């Protein structure tokens with residue numbers, strides 16, 4: 164007890180004293196740091212530069228890193244309050260092992276020995292493929308590179324994937340099919356330099372808020388936003404296309420039809436750099452404006468206007484995010500976007516790009532350096548040449564490199580349900596909130612013999628189920644690099660010591676390799692993350708994602724630079740892929756792909772009459788593990804809600820702020836606050852996906868894109884009931 168306070172002698176003057184800070188002005192004295200540490204934001208893929216203010220060894224404030232090329236002196240609410248994530252009460256601070264049903268504290272040495280022994284024993288009993296690994300987009304690139312080697316070569320399983328499959332796998336697959344390789348061709352600057360910007364399923368204002376300044380800086384553009392909701396981004400548009408759920412592919416084919424029929428294409432580009440035009444032309448016959456108007460709910464005039472604006476633009480930009488990717492037709496829709504860019508030659512030039520804006524801070528790092536859906540450096544599992552190249556760099560026998568990718572995320576879950584996967588290692592992700600149709604996942608996890616969860620936070624719904632919890636250092640506590648959506652590599656720096664006994668993921672991987680006896684072979688001479696980065700530079704050399712010219716010293720000098728940068732080359736301000744019209748296919752030509760529209764898998768019925776859409780809100784991040792502990796973000800958005808059109812609510816006798824249940828064939832989310840708004844069209848409802856307490860993934864559907872394996876989060880059939888009505 165504070166006696167001075169009880170006796171009225173302590174008026175909290177220290178707590179509430181103010182002082183003048185050179186950068187922020189008159190401010191709380193305890194928030195004035197001793198020094199600033201430059202780094203990169205650890206939330207989303209925009210990749211803003213940020214500085215952490217450190218006082219007496221603690222992170223006390225955050226501010227924009229003014230010289231950083233991405234954010235130009237601005238941060239969104241999450242970035243501005245990011246330092247709060249470091250000392251939140253739910254940090255994992257020491258290893259825990261389940262003993263007699265309870266998680267008990269143990270030491271690191273024992274934790275890693277138990278993990279190595281249990282994983283080895285499982286693989287001995289059931290085969291190497293009985294081990295699965297689910298990783299993340301949150302680690303630094305050096306850690307992804309290290310982890311990939313450990314999983315594929317150390318443990319010898321290729322059943323390795325990341326939560327990135329829940330997020331942008333369709334963009335990856337689509338780029339691979341159309342251009343022969345992953346890799347977003349454009350840059351953020353293109354949003355400033357395009358005269359026509361089409362955003363499809365991309366609510367930048369909530370999901371990538373700092374990118375809005377690129378749009379706002381461009382006074383000469385026409386901004387068209389295709390979204391079933393009148394999202395905050397749709398409110399910024401010159402033209403909003405409120406298309407029916409999952410009719411984007413029909414719209415894109417309809418635009419392509421008009422471009423071809425009215426000769427709004429760049430024939431020279433098509434002839435010189437693409438393959439498949441004749442077939443595409445025939446295929447597009449069926450996407451007449453009349454039919455597309457019927458499928459999308461948009462007028463023929465609007466579809467024409469969109470096509471003509473894009474076709475006649477000097478530089479046309481198409482950006483997309485999860486509205487496209489979260490679908491059983493995600494890959495096909497990405498191909499249809501790439502078709503438009505190829506037909507018009509809107510690629511590889513300033514302002515002209517088909518551009519996937521990805522999700523997590525380092526989803527790009529795992530796409531490039533990871534060893535999950537591709538071999539490192541965008542090499543292909545199925546290419547003998549790629550496998551031979553990699554084996555030569557690593558000095559290992561080629562036969563150790565898998566000839567095909569292992570199970571993707573949903574297939575690992577299904578394999579756990581079927582007891583083919585017996586042990587699972589989950590790293591920096593929280594599937595017990597984020598995975599669709601939670602019931603299937605719970606079933607799979609309950610079948611496991613051993614579950615290890617490595618995370619910076621505990622408890623989370625997923626760590627609570629673990630047999631072993633490994634506490635990891637997070638953003639601000641470790642070093643490395645992130646790569647953002649425009650291929651810009653940015654340094655991540657340590658500002659404070661990890662909490663408790665937490666260790667960086669890099670340290671954990673090396674220590675585990677030591678236990679397995681493969682450290683010397685896989686990571687000879689490595690002691691720091693820079694050692695991993697330098698090996699990765701060699702592995703990427705000569706590839707599309709060439710990092711060989713990027714060093715830590717160069718990043719310190721320039722703040723952040725884009726790949727590709729070959730050794731010895733000087734960094735440019737902005738680079739674009741495919742400027743020479745040469746693609747990563749065997750004949751160097753990009754593919755025009757015929758992709759047919761189909762209705763989404765679960766259509767509304769009399770019993771489940773609404774189409775449920777899910778998404779984010781600007782205040783929170785993913786499963787809210789971090790942001791619910793940040794006071795200002797949590798106060799701004801403390802609970803989930805369900806958006807419904809007032810006409811539907813009137814029919815159901817519901818009013819704003821009523822407590823409702825959302826029910827699908829798979830489950831029920833109870834006691835959600837109803838919000839009535841014209842943002843959502845009649846027949847549709849929307850709910851954010853961040854909230855474990857009212858988890859929308861109890862009702863979402865486990866249907867997946869057949870190529871990318873990304874879930875169809877965006878549309879499923881539900882009904883809405885007043886809470887307690889049928890309890």
Ligand code: SF4
Nearest residue numbers: 204206207211239242
């Ligand atoms: S826009 Fe993304 S990267 Fe930038 S501050 Fe916000 S969360 Fe961080």
